[in-house]
Amino acid sequence: MLRxxxxxxxxxxxSCSQPQVVNREITQKELFAHVDLLASDSLQGxxxxxxxxxVAAKYIKDQMDISGLKLLGKNGYQFFDFIARQEHGSNxxxxxxxEKLVYGKDFTVFxxxxxxxLSASVVFVGYGFSMVNETITWDEYGTVNVSGRWALVLRGxxxxxxxxxxxxxxxxxxxxxxLAKDQGASGVLLVSGNEYDPSDELIGMGEKSFxxxxxxxxxxxxxxxxxxxxxxxxxxxxxxxxxxxxxPSSFAIxxxxxxxxxxxxxxxxxxxVVGMIEGTDLKDExxxxxxxxxxxxxxxxxxxxxxxxxLAIHNGADDNASGVSALLEIAQKIAVEKPRRSIVFVAxxxxxxxxxxxxxxxxxxxxxxESIVAMVNIDMIGRLSAENxxxxxGVKTSLESETxxxxxxENAAFSLSKSGEGYGPSDHAPFYGKDIPVFxxxxxxxxxxxxxxxxxxxxxxxxxxxxxxxxxTLVSHLANAPQKLSFQExxxxxxxxxxxxxxxxRLGIMPDVSGANNNGLKVLAATENNPAHIAxxxxxxxxxxxxxxxxxxxxxxxxxxxxxxPGTTISxxxxxxxxxxxxxxxx
Numbered sequence: 259m260l261r262x263x264x265x266x267x268x269x270x271x272x273s274c275s276q277p278q279v280v281n282r283e284i285t286q287k288e289l290f291a292h293v294d295l296l297a298s299d300s301l302q303g304x305x306x307x308x309x310x311x312x313v314a315a316k317y318i319k320d321q322m323d324i325s326g327l328k329l330l331g332k333n334g335y336q337f338f339d340f341i342a343r344q345e346h347g348s349n350x351x352x353x354x355x356x357e358k359l360v361y362g363k364d365f366t367v368f369x370x371x372x373x374x375x376l377s378a379s380v381v382f383v384g385y386g387f388s389m390v391n392e393t394i395t396w397d398e399y400g401t402v403n404v405s406g407r408w409a410l411v412l413r414g415x416x417x418x419x420x421x422x423x424x425x426x427x428x429x430x431x432x433x434x435x436x437l438a439k440d441q442g443a444s445g446v447l448l449v450s451g452n453e454y455d456p457s458d459e460l461i462g463m464g465e466k467s468f469x470x471x472x473x474x475x476x477x478x479x480x481x482x483x484x485x486x487x488x489x490x491x492x493x494x495x496x497x498x499x500x501x502x503x504x505x506p507s508s509f510a511i512x513x514x515x516x517x518x519x520x521x522x523x524x525x526x527x528x529x530x531v532v533g534m535i536e537g538t539d540l541k542d543e544x545x546x547x548x549x550x551x552x553x554x555x556x557x558x559x560x561x562x563x564x565x566x567x568x569l570a571i572h573n574g575a576d577d578n579a580s581g582v583s584a585l586l587e588i589a590q591k592i593a594v595e596k597p598r599r600s601i602v603f604v605a606x607x608x609x610x611x612x613x614x615x616x617x618x619x620x621x622x623x624x625x626x627x628e629s630i631v632a633m634v635n636i637d638m639i640g641r642l643s644a645e646n647x648x649x650x651x652g653v654k655t656s657l658e659s660e661t662x663x664x665x666x667x668e669n670a671a672f673s674l675s676k677s678g679e680g681y682g683p684s685d686h687a688p689f690y691g692k693d694i695p696v697f698x699x700x701x702x703x704x705x706x707x708x709x710x711x712x713x714x715x716x717x718x719x720x721x722x723x724x725x726x727x728x729x730x731t732l733v734s735h736l737a738n739a740p741q742k743l744s745f746q747e748x749x750x751x752x753x754x755x756x757x758x759x760x761x762x763x764r765l766g767i768m769p770d771v772s773g774a775n776n777n778g779l780k781v782l783a784a785t786e787n788n789p790a791h792i793a794x795x796x797x798x799x800x801x802x803x804x805x806x807x808x809x810x811x812x813x814x815x816x817x818x819x820x821x822x823x824p825g826t827t828i829s830x831x832x833x834x835x836x837x838x839x840x841x842x843x844x845x
Contacts, residue, residue, distance in 0.1 A: 280324060280325055280326075280590055281590075282590060282591050282593075282594055283591065284587040284588065284591055284723065284726050284727055284730060285587075285723070286719045286720065286722075286723045288583075288587055289583045289584070289587060289719055289722050289723060289726065290714075290717075290719050292321075292579065292582065292583035292586055292587070293575055293579040293580060293583045293640070293714055293717060293719075294714050295317060296314055296317070296551065296574075296575075296579035296582060296583070297573040297574055297575035297579040297712075297713065297714050298573070298714075299571055299573070301313060301314055302555060302556065302571055303553050303554055303555040303556060303557070303571050303572040303573060303574060304551060304552050304553045304555070304574060305552070305553070305554065305555025305556070306340065306526070306528040306552045306607055306608040306610075306611060306614075307340065307342055307526030307527060307528050308555065310555075311528055311552060311607070312529075314551055314552075315335065315528075315529050315531050315551065315605070315607070318531045318551060318582060318586065318605045319333070319334040319335065319531050319533075321586045321589075321590075322334060322531065322533035322586070322589060322603065323533070325533075325586070325589050325590035325593050326535075326590075326593040326594070327533030327534060327535055327589055327593060327603065328533060328534045328535070328536060329532070329533050330532040330533065330534055330602070330624045330625075331530070331532050331624055334531055334532060334533060335529045335530070335531060335532075336529060336530040336531075336532055336618070336619065336622070336624060337527055337528075337529045338527070338528065338529070338530075338607075338608075338614070338615070338618040338622070339525045339526065339527050340466075340525065340526060340527075340528060340608050340611060340614050341466040341467070341468065341523050341524070341525055342466075342524050342525065342526040343466075343523070343524040344369055344463055344466045344467075344521065344522065344523050344524070345463055345521075345522050346361070346366070346367055346463060346520065346521060346522070347373070347520030347521060347522045348520065349518055349520035350365075350367055350518060350519055350520045351516075351517060351518050352364070352365045352475060352477070352481075352515070352516070352517040352518075353515070353516045353517065354481060354484045354485060354513065354515050354516075355484055355487075355513065355514075357484065359477075359481060362460070363478075364477065364478055364480070364481050365460070365475050365476060365477045365478070365481060366460045366461055366462065366475070366476045367473075367474070367475055367476070367519045367520070367521055368431060368432075368435070368448070368461060368467075368474040368475070368476060369463050369464075369465050369466060369467045369521070370431075370432050370435065370467040370468065370469055370470050370474060371469060371470070371472075371473055371474035371475065371519045371521050372469040372470060372471045372472050372473060372474070372519065372521070373469070373473075373519055373520050373521050374445075374471075374472060374473050374518070374519060375473070375516075375517065375518040375519075376408065376444050376445040376472075376473055376515075376516070376517060376518075377514065377515070377516040377517075378406060378407045378408055378444060378445065378514070378515065379407050379408070379510065379511065379512065379513065379514055379515075380407060380408045380409075380410050380447070380485055380510075380511045380513050380515055381402050381403070381404045381407050381408070381409055381410065381443075381508070381509070381510050381511065382410045382486075382496070382507075382508060382509055382510075382511055383398045383399060383402065383404065383409050383410065383411055383438070383508045384398040384411070384412060384500055384506050384507045384508055385398065385411065385412045385414070385415055385416065385425070385429075385434075385500070385506075386398060386409065386411035386412070386434040386437060386438060387415070387425060387428055387434075387437075387506070388400070388437060388441070389425070389428065393424060394424055396425075396505075396506055397506060398506040398507075398508045399437075399441045399508070401508055402508045402509065402510060403442070403510075404438060404441050404442055404443040405441075405442035405443070405444075406442065406443075406444050407443060407444065407445075407510075408443065408444070408445045408446065408447050408515050409438035409441070409443035409445070409446050409447070410447045410449070410482065410485060410511070411434050411435075411438065411446060411447070411448050411449070412448075412449060412450075412451050412454070412493075412496075412497060412500075413431060413434075413448050413449065413450045413451070413454055413455070414429060414450070414451065414453075414454035414455075415428075415429040416500065416501055416504065426750070427751070431448055431461075431474075431476075432467065432470070434446070434448070435448070435470055435472075435474045436470055439470055439471065439472050443472070444472055444473075445472055445473040445474070445475070445515075445517065446472065446473070446474045446475070447475050447477050447482070447485075447515070448474070448475070448476050448477070449476075449477050449478070449479060449481075449482040449493060450479070451479075451493055451494070451496075451497035452479070452493070452494050452497065453497055453498075453501065454497075457823060458478050458479050460476055460478065461476045466611075469521060469523075473517060473518070473519040474519070475517060475519060479492075479493045479494070484513075485511055485513045485515065486511065487513075488511065488512055488513050489509070489511055489512075528552070528607040528608050528614075528615070529607050529615075530604055530605065530606050530607050530615045530618065530619055531551070531604070531605040531607075532602065532603070532604050532605075532619075532624055533589065533602075533603050534600055534601065534602045534603070534625075535589070535592055535593050535597060535600065535601045535603075536600050537596075537597050537598050537599045537600040537601070537737065538596055538597070538598050539598055540598040540599045540600075541598075541599065541600045542600075542626075542629060543599045543600070543629050543630075543631050543742065544599060544600050544601070544602050544625050544626075544629055544630045544631065545599055545600075545601045545602070545630070545631060545632050545633075545634070545733060545736045545737050546601075546602045546603075546604060546630055546632070546633045546634070546689065547585055547588065547589070547601060547602070547603050547604070547633075547634045547636070547733055548585070548603075548604045548605075548606055548616065548633065548634070548635050548636070548685050548686070549578055549581030549582045549584065549585040549604075549605060549606070549635070549636040549637060549685075550578050550581070550582075550605070550606040550607070550608075550609030550610070550615065550616075550637065550684070550685055551578065551579075551582045551605045551606070551607065552606075552607050552608055552609055552610055552611075552615075553572055553573070553574030553577060553578070553579075553610060554572040554574065554610060554708060555571075555572065556569050556570060556571060556572065557569060557570060557572045557709075557710065561610070562610060562708055563708050563709065564707065564708045564709050564768070564785070565709050565710070568710065570710040571710060572708070572709065572710050572712065573710070573712055573713050573714070574712055575640060575712050575713050575714045575716065575717050576638050576639075576640035576641055576701075576704070576706070576707075576712050576716070576717060577637070577638050577707060577708070577712055578609070578636075578637050578638055579640075579714075580636075580638060580639050580640030580717060580722055581636035581637050581638060581639055581699075582605055582636075583722070583726075584636050584639060584722065584725065584726040584729060585603055585605065585636055586603075587726055587730075588603075588726060588729060588730045588733060589601075589603045591730060592730070592733065592734060592737075595734070597734065597737035597738055598737060598738045599631065599736070599737040599738070600625075600737075601733065601737050602624075602625055604616075604619060606619070606685045609637075609684065609685055613684070613685055613687060613688060615685070616685035616686075616687070616688045616689070617688045619688075620688040620689065620691070620692060627692055627694075630689070630692075630694050631694075631695070631736065631742045631743060632656070632694065632695045632696070632697065632736045632743055633686055633689035633690075633694050633695070633696045633697070634696075634697045634699070634729065634732065634733055634736070635684055635685050635686035635689075635696065635697065635698045635699065636699050636700075636729060637684045637685065637698065637699070637700050638700045638701060638702070638703070638707075639699055639700060639701050639721075639722055639725045639726075640701065640716075640717040640718060640719075640721075640722055641701045641702070641704050641716070641717070641718060641721075642701050642718045642720075642721025642722070642724070642725060643701070645673055646671065646672050646673045646721075647672070647673045647675055647701070647702075648672040648673070648674055648675065648699065648701060648725060648728075649674075649675045649676075649677065649698075649699070649700050649701065649702050650663060650674055650675070650676050650677070650697060650698065650699055651676075651677040651679065651680075651682050651686070651696070651697070651698030651700075652677070652678070652679070652680045652682070652686060652690065652695070652696035652697050652698050652748065653676045653677065653678055653697070653748075654678030654679070654680075654746065654748035654749075655678075655680040655690060655694075655695040655696050655745060655746065655747075655748045656695035656743035656744055656745055656746060657743070657744040657746055658743050658744060659695060659697065659743065660676065662732070662735060663676070663697075663732070666728065666731045666732055666735065667728070670724065670727070670728040670731075672724075672725075672728065677698075678748045678749065679748050679749035679750075680695075680696050680747075680748045680749060680751070681749055681750055681751060682698055682771070683771055684698060684700075686698045690748075690751060691751045693745050694745065695743040695745050697732065699725065699729055701721070701725070702770070702782075703768055703770075703771070703782055704782070705782075705783055707768065763819055763822045763823065763824055763845040764788070764789075764819075765788065765789050765790040765795070765819070765830075765843065765845075766784065766785040766787075766788020766789055766790050766791060767781045767782075767783065767784050767785070767788075767790045767795065768781070768782040768783035768784075768785075769781065769782065769812055769815060770782055770812070771812050776810050776811050777800075777802075777810060778800035778801060778802040778809065778810060778811075778832075778833060779800065779801045779802075779809055779810075779811060779812060779814070779815045780798065780799075780800050781795060781796070781797055781798065781799045781800070781801065781832075782797065783797055784796050784797060784799075789843045789844060789845055790830070790843060792843075792844075793830065793841040793842060793843040793844075794839075794841050795830065795832060795841065795843075796834075798834075799832040799833070799834050799839075800832055800833045800834075801815065801830060801831070801832045802831050802832060802833055802838075803829075803830070803831035804818040804819070804828055804829070804830055804831075805818070805828050805829055806829065806831075822845060823845070824845055826844075826845050827842050827843065827844045827845070828842070828843050828845065829841070829842055829843075830842075830843050
């Protein structure tokens, strides 16, 4: 429990750090002051839902206020809840045809399941899709009535083994359960076919998710076969039939299933911080500038710390005090420039928990989403290298983006490493999903990423200053250009590497996720005592194949890992310098 006196002292330190006179220029001194405060030990790693998270948010809000921004939401805050802890309760049960089943062996409960009970008959709805458009007709609800019943659904989709699937946007377990609920189902049973998951592994509670209001249960194929038995069928024959015929299969089953789900959730609150510079003649159009301010707190196994066995302050100076610092400096500079379009500055909360703040902003907008002309995301710009390499993602999400960036770089003189795709592991992704052109600026991950060693003294403030000035010129251009950007799709709008289940294996490397190259996956770090390091893979190696199948980028790499099991041995080919090597890696 944090002492009130400690919290007050932090608040006083925050207040004293605010300048009385606003310097409208972007300076290294002020960039340092912001990072030094946000990444200080006193803020304990800015873990969402803690007093330190709230103090960081207040500092950002006060900085926006004194810079002259109009505070949106509730005095600059946009509050939202998130699930801090989730586990299954003691009242989960499932009975089929008089057989009482065992939790963890025969069934588990999905994290997004509601806590409720249901005793009803079952309707099998194949893969659980209802898709009718110009490219596909696949409706598994059109000939059956699931109202008040259990909907039994196959996980995955008919193209689960393909890197790109026309079903992929609808293939997650949650999306299928939501559709079944919309169709009237009072409960959902999901089962993995042999083609989708030969091991028939039951899902755990690793993913935290708000419930959808009805029971959603994961059952093994043996349990599903108990349901199908009265129909003279089983999961394998039905799955093969659908995959062979390439058409839906739905039917009612005369089998009563009784079950109860019990999911325990501990919710906490955090916030986005939002301020706006109102435009002039085009004020009803908006440029959004974002940077997340949260980090990992003290780390530990429940976080994405790369040293999960070490409990220590994860200061997050580069990730992402650096981005917030640039956002605040850009905001104070542009606030007196009277841009044509309005500019909304958002410090996102809970990015490290799965882009929660940016997703909440998109789904609960404080401005009309359809009026956002571009989103600029600043995430980790504190480690500019001697080679001046600045990574920019999303450059193909508008027809004009790359030309604009190159033109503005004539004076900035960065070595731009450009990636076209709009989807990525940061807060620009939800905006791209809404057909908004995005720009994602970063100097990339490093050895200190998500460790207690990401500290202020390692930040390149001269480089940060140059990057902030460059981003400022881009934001000003976007806000004042006569014409809006012309959006175009650039890659998938959700992760192309997942179809509703997590990877079961890890090599233990830090991959280059920038997407800047398409000739192999660069290893930024190989963690000791993990499979890759034990096999001899090291930093700066470039992985080009797994089990003889090509790996050109992060998407290929994740796809190759997707079907692998713990305990197996794989071959990995990589390039080190001018030499191509092959090693065996035991997972």
